[in-house]
Amino acid sequence: MTYPANPADRSPKGDHNRRLSLGLDTDDFAQAAGISVEDLHEYETTAPDHKFRTDVAERVGRALESLERSETGLVDNGPIPPSESAYDGLTEPEQPFGRAQPSMCPVSLEPATLLASNAEYREYRCPTCGTFRISQVALTLAGDDPEVLREALSVARHVTSAGEVPFVSNVSG
Numbered sequence: 001m002t003y004p005a006n007p008a009d010r011s012p013k014g015d016h017n018r019r020l021s022l023g024l025d026t027d028d029f030a031q032a033a034g035i036s037v038e039d040l041h042e043y044e045t046t047a048p049d050h051k052f053r054t055d056v057a058e059r060v061g062r063a064l065e066s067l068e069r070s071e072t073g074l075v076d077n078g079p080i081p082p083s084e085s086a087y088d089g090l091t092e093p094e095q096p097f098g099r100a101q102p103s104m105c106p107v108s109l110e111p112a113t114l115l116a117s118n119a120e121y122r123e124y125r126c127p128t129c130g131t132f133r134i135s136q137v138a139l140t141l142a143g144d145d146p147e148v149l150r151e152a153l154s155v156a157r158h159v160t161s162a163g164e165v166p167f168v169s170n171v172s173g
């Protein structure tokens with residue numbers, strides 16, 4: 001089914017442009033349409049509002065649609081990345097607050113549970129250190145020095161009432 005359905009309604013100028021956008025010269029396109037180069041030339045150069053051969057117009061229209069479809073097909077059949085590649089492994093989705101996940105205690109450097117993590121602090125549950133919170137600032141300031149954090153956690157425990165979670169908000173350098 002070609003559009004427009006009536007070949008007499010075709011636009012020779014428009015079809016000419018469509019052929020050009022397909023990158024086909026008159027020889028190739030005439031062959032694809034099953035018409036002679038002369039017929040194609042005569043059709044494409046029809047002056048606006050002048051009559052043209054509808055049998056030629058119909059073949060041109062059919063060839064254009066078929067060629068344009070296969071052009072589109074090439075694009076559509078391109079490699080589609082698998083949905084898993086939406087995550088490249090580097091941008092791990094941030095854990096929603098409250099979902100525990102295996103981690104490592106930054107103080108005693110042993111396997112611990114990361115109970116929560118947000119922009120402000122992380123909450124760990126460690127077999128040795130117990131449950132405590134440590135601010136992102138403190139983690140950054142301490143760098144890779146667990147000794148600094150151990151001291152800070154000890155201080156935090158002293159100022160924390162029973163039943164409350166010690167919070168290491170800062171470290172002394």
Ligand SMILES: [Zn+2]
Nearest residue numbers: 105108126129
């Ligand atoms: Zn620990």
